Amino acid sequence: MIRSCILILALLAPLPVMAHNVISAVFPSGSDIEGEVGFSNGDMAADLLIEIFDVAGSKLGESRTDGDGFFLFTPSELVTHIFRGDLGAGHVAEMMMDGAEVAQIIGQSPGAAANSAAAAMDISAAPAAAGSAGLSDQTRSELATMMRNELRPLRQELTAFKNKSDFQSVLGGIGYICGLFGLGFYIAARRKIGSSA
Structure with a gap:
């Protein structure tokens, strides 16, 4: 009886567990879609192939994560985008961005075909407005990159906090x-x- 109790206690002894969840998210970033892929234990998926599909399964493109697990994709179609990355060992990250959000990134409403002339006029007026505000396109791009880099750690911490056991x-x-x-x-x-x- 004592031996069986010791055996049961030995089997129930806590062992280090390396369980982790996949963390993945996509969000607008200027004229691009930015995403991150990693694990809840803090390890990010570096150099991971991300394939982008529409709802029908047609491939829209692909991207790769950087050393911090982030990727960028510039959308060109006003459809829902599905991002997939195979992390191996049965872990697949899948994220989705609705077509309405993609339309906002591209700068068009979902019914943009009728408003394309107005959109072209707004785009041609943008450099003049940027020049009058004292910011060139290059400066705006550099500011957007700096903001994106500063917000990345905050996004990672928030996502890890949500998924933490x-x-x-x-x-x-x-x-x-x-x-x-x-x-x-x-x-x-x-x-x-x-x-x-």
Whole structure:
């Protein structure tokens, strides 16, 4: 009986677990779609091929993540974009951006065919407005890149926080399991005492 108890306790001993969830997200970034792919333990997916599809499954393009797990894709079609990256070992990151959001990135509404002339006029007026505001296109691009780089760590921390397992929940689960085994041993001992009397 003692040997079986020791064996059961040895099997129930907590072992280091390397469980992790895939973290993935896409968001607008100027005229591009920026995304990130990684794991909840903080490891980011570097040099990962990201394939982009529409809802029908037609391939729209592909991108690669950088060393920090981020990728950029410039949309050219006003459709819903589905981003997929195979991280191996059964982990597949899949993110989706709705066609309406893509239309905002491209700078057109979903019914933009009728408004293309107005959009062309707005685009031609943009350099003059930028010049009058004192910012060139290059300066605007550099500012957007700086903002994107500054916001990346915040996005990573927020995503990791959302996917983090609550330590108290894990300890509570282990406590319940130990309690159930204790109850089982108590009942078994009571039966053994009852049968020997």
